[in-house]
Amino acid sequence: MTFKRTNPLALAVLALLSERPMHPYEMAQTMRERHQEEVIKLNYGSLYTVVESLRGHELITASAVQKAGNRPERTVYAVTAAGTAELHDWLRDLIAVPAKEYPRFEAGISLVGLLPPADALELVQQREAAVGEQLAALAVLLEKLAGMGLPQLAWIELDYRMAVLRAERAWLAWFATATREGTVGGYDDWEDRHR
Amino acid sequence: MTFKRTNPLALAVLALLSERPMHPYEMAQTMRERHQEEVIKLNYGSLYTVVESLRGHELITASAVQKAGNRPERTVYAVTAAGTAELHDWLRDLIAVPAKEYPRFEAGISLVGLLPPADALELVQQREAAVGEQLAALAVLLEKLAGMGLPQLAWIELDYRMAVLRAERAWLAWFATATREGTVGGYDDWEDRHR
DNA sequence: CAGCCTATACTCGGCACCGGATATACGGGA
DNA sequence: TCCCGTATATCCGGTGCCGAGTATAGGCTG
Structure with a gap:
């Protein structure tokens, strides 16, 4: 085998x-x-x-x-x-080769319609803040590693992760706005289901 | 329990x-x-x-x-x-709450220094192409779903995934360039180790 | 030097998970 | 009407993984 x-x-x-x-x-x-x-x-x-x-x-x-x-x-x-x-x-x-993976947030956000829009908005904002903190923590870590004289190649994966996290944060910000303003496609129906 | x-x-x-x-x-x-x-x-x-x-x-x-x-x-x-x-x-x-996850690509790229720079460049470019294809496939799928009259909220997770994939593709493009031009931090050492 | 905490180094039982096996029903072609 | 491929519906044996447990050594404090 x-x-x-x-x-x-x-x-x-x-x-x-x-x-x-x-x-x-x-x-x-x-x-x-x-x-x-x-x-x-x-x-x-x-x-x-x-x-x-x-x-x-x-x-x-x-x-x-x-x-x-x-x-x-x-x-x-x-x-x-x-x-x-x-x-x-x-x-x-x-x-x-990109592997098929199943991030838990995708599972969660795919069912967000089950929660009332107001709740969804708050939760997404909480995540946005949490992702922001992760980014800050990573920045500190990078600073420290660079200060120790380690070359970028030694922490290249952190560089990658920061890029992805920044994209996630931006998307969360967009979704929060779209929910707050009711411009996300299907919003009216969403609100109707929760009253 | x-x-x-x-x-x-x-x-x-x-x-x-x-x-x-x-x-x-x-x-x-x-x-x-x-x-x-x-x-x-x-x-x-x-x-x-x-x-x-x-x-x-x-x-x-x-x-x-x-x-x-x-x-x-x-x-x-x-x-x-x-x-x-x-x-x-x-x-x-x-x-x-963002969960701690372990994407396989992070594990791989963190050890990229073990491969010769020329090989690394080629592999990263392959991934970049593959991610591009995934994005194209997702765009087609979105088109189809929207055509069926489904609202954006019904495929919001795909919207999210596309945002993340675009960020990944951009990062891969950056890394490929930095490797080709030898501007990634620690490049000289990297090349030395592989001759 | 008693007592306690931490570091060292590994072990083990349980369980969630997965892939493939099983078994029947249905539909369509020859 | 026989056969075969596909759809329906579930079960089960093996295995990899995890968390918690175990046991000794070394170091620090009063």
Whole structure:
């Protein structure tokens, strides 16, 4: 059976091990330090599952079992040639091919007609504010990272996220206005249904 | 135990049943017809799991068991008062509070430094083209829906998605240019690592 | 040096989810 | 009337994922 590219955490593991051998807990620490868990969901339970799966497919191997002091044993893993190939190929796919995803907001906004227009307006404005705060937080983070001397390429994904968030905020602002002024298509019917 | 809002398919079920009672298969059909499965992932296996879970939490009830002709029995469900409350509350949350999500492209682009710049450029351009095609397809779909006399509110989520996709396309175009011209921060180092 | 908190390192049971299997009914062509 | 493809309707076994639990070591405080 060929390896299934479900959990992106496996991608992170391959990427980390392509730097140097590590044991799972160290991978988690490194991901934290580098703010990688912002982009790839990290969960201890999943980490060990994923590592074991990668080992099963011989994309990584247990290269050593250390025993420092009286701590629990820790297994250090290293990436194999097949693992490196998988990493690169997966990466290419992730970048070149847009995957079908299901953002939760799309699900929510598609049913917004079920709520009264006045409520909808308030909720959308709340989201607009929240997105604004996220943007501000990202700006601060970028400042910090740049101040540490990290090049733009090291936080390129944050750059991307900011671009998307700005678009979302703009759309929310438009929708709020259109709702407030009743210019969104189908508004009259919408209001009628809620009185 | 309170109901866990994991699978958005449960939201779709509540929304459909708030129109009129249905049996699971009919829900699936209706979702298809309305292009709802574009926004909410539909899977027959999950559908029955989710319906059973909703029933267990008494958010819906089995209102009848039909037996038309000699077909398999079909259980028709109806939403309860608690179910309607849950639907509205969940909806409010989805709209007002941005959820932490992990788009796969972010994971990919965050590791783009592992690929040679020339390859990265090509991949990003491929994605840009693909996103362009998605936008074109959405425009066609919008045209069709509007032609059928549906108001904007009925396909508001597509409007949102187009806004986000346009932002993504613009960002990809920027990144492609910055890579081609070597103006992305850290480019020299990037190129050095790949020779 | 007792006591407590945090960091280290992993384990495990449960469950939601998914893909594919199952089984019957219906309609249309040869 | 036989056959086959499609529509109807549901079920189920496997698996990946997650959160919470476990256990020891080291460090800090009074």
